[in-house]
Amino acid sequence: MDPLRTHPRPPPQPQPFAALVQARRSIRRFTDQPLPEGLLAQLLAQARLAPSGANLQPGEFIHLQGDARARLSAALVEAFRQGAQEPEDYSYFPQPMPMHLRRRQVAAAQALYRALGAARDDRAARDAQFERNFRFFDAPVALLVTIDARMGSGCYMDLGMCLYGLMLAATAAGLGSCGIGAIASYPGLVRRTLGLDAGQRVVCGVALGYADGDAAENEVRTARLPVSDFLRVMG
Ligand SMILES: Cc1cc2nc3c(=O)[nH]c(=O)nc-3n(C[C@H](O)[C@H](O)[C@H](O)COP(=O)(O)O)c2cc1C
Secondary structure, three states, rough: OOHHHOOOOOOOOOHHHHHHHHHHHHHOOEEEOOOOOHHHHEEEEHHHOOOOOHHHOOOOEEEEEEHHHHHHHHHHHHHHHHHOOOOOOOOOOOOOOOHHHHHHHHHHHHHHHOOOOOOOOHHHHHHHHHHHHOOOHHHOOOEEEEEEEOOHHHHHHHHHHHHHHHHHHHHHOEEEEEHHHHHOOOOOHHHHOOOOOOOOEHHHHEEEEOOOOOOOOHHHOOOOOHHHHHHOOOO
C-alpha cells in the first residue's frame, strides 16, 4: 500500500526562495549597527552570481565612506534644495508617463507618505523624506552603482539582475536595502564631486543596513499586478 495514500501529506512548507522574495521590501530607515567585517564583500559576490549576456558582468559598485560620502550627500541635498536640473545619463521612466503607469507610481508614493503621516499637501514633509534619498537614508552602507557608458541597454538588464541579487542576498543575511534612483538625477554632479571618469554612467544608489524595526516607513507594502495582467498565452 502506498504510505502517501494512507497518511495525509504534511501541508506544503514555504519554499526558502518564496519566503525570501516575500520578505524583501524597500527599507528606508536603518539602525546604526555596522555590518560585520567582510559581509558586504560576501553579499556582492553572491549578487555577481547573477547571469549576464556573454557573462560580461557589467557595472561597478562604489562603497562610499567618510569624506567622499559626506561631500556627495551635501552636494546632492544642496542641488535638490536649489531645484537644480541636469540631463540624466540614461532615461529611467517613460516621458511622459502614461496614465496607467502614473497610477502605479502615485500608489507607491502615497503608500510611503501615508505610512509617514505626511499629508498630500505637506510639501515640507515630502521634501524632507525625498532629501533622505540623497543621504542614502542614513544607512550604514552607501553604494553608488555605475556602468561603463559604452555598454548597451541589455547590460542595464544584467546589472538589474545583479542588483536584485544583492537585495535578496541582503534579505537572506537579515539586512534591509533600498535602491535609490533619485541619485541618477544628478549624474554630472556625482562625477564632479567624486572625481569619476566621464565614461562612468551613474545608474543608482543602494542603501544597506539593519532595518529599524520601529520605523513607520519600513512598514510600507506595495502591490503587484496579478500574473494574468502581464502573461499572455499564445498558441
Ligand atoms: C533601481 C531602483 C531605484 C529606486 N529608487 C528609489 C528612490 O530613489 N527612492 C525611494 O524611496 N525608493 C526607490 N526605489 C524603491 C521602489 O520605490 C520600490 O522598490 C517599489 O516601490 C516597490 O516596493 P518594494 O521594494 O518595497 O517592494 C528604487 C527601487 C529600485 C529597484
